[in-house]
Amino acid sequence: MTKTISVSERGTLTLPKEARKSLGIPQGGQLIVEMDEEGAITLRAGAVMPLEIYSKGRLAEFQQMNEGPLASRKIRWCKGTSKKR
Numbered sequence: 470m471t472k473t474i475s476v477s478e479r480g481t482l483t484l485p486k487e488a489r490k491s492l493g494i495p496q497g498g499q500l501i502v503e504m505d506e507e508g509a510i511t512l513r514a515g516a517v518m519p520l521e522i523y524s525k526g527r528l529a530e531f532q533q534m535n536e537g538p539l540a541s542r543k544i545r546w547c548k549g550t551s552k553k554r
């Protein structure tokens with residue numbers, strides 16, 4: 470499919486409905502824009518993954534939650550091997 474589209478004064482453009490549907494881009498979806506050394510532009514459907522950044526206090530909570538169940542476990546290593554007993 471080849472279409473000519475215009476770029477607005479703000480730099481926005483509208484992808485044709487057929488292209489959005491074909492790529493599975495929902496309203497508010499994001500694209501990855503790539504430009505090669507020859508100036509060709511490629512648009513790819515993008516994905517946004519949630520990222521959670523934990524405070525030091527929250528990390529301490531996680532560590533405390535993990536230490537309780539692990540405290541009663543003893544791990545012994547056999548000499549000369551990497552196997553656990």
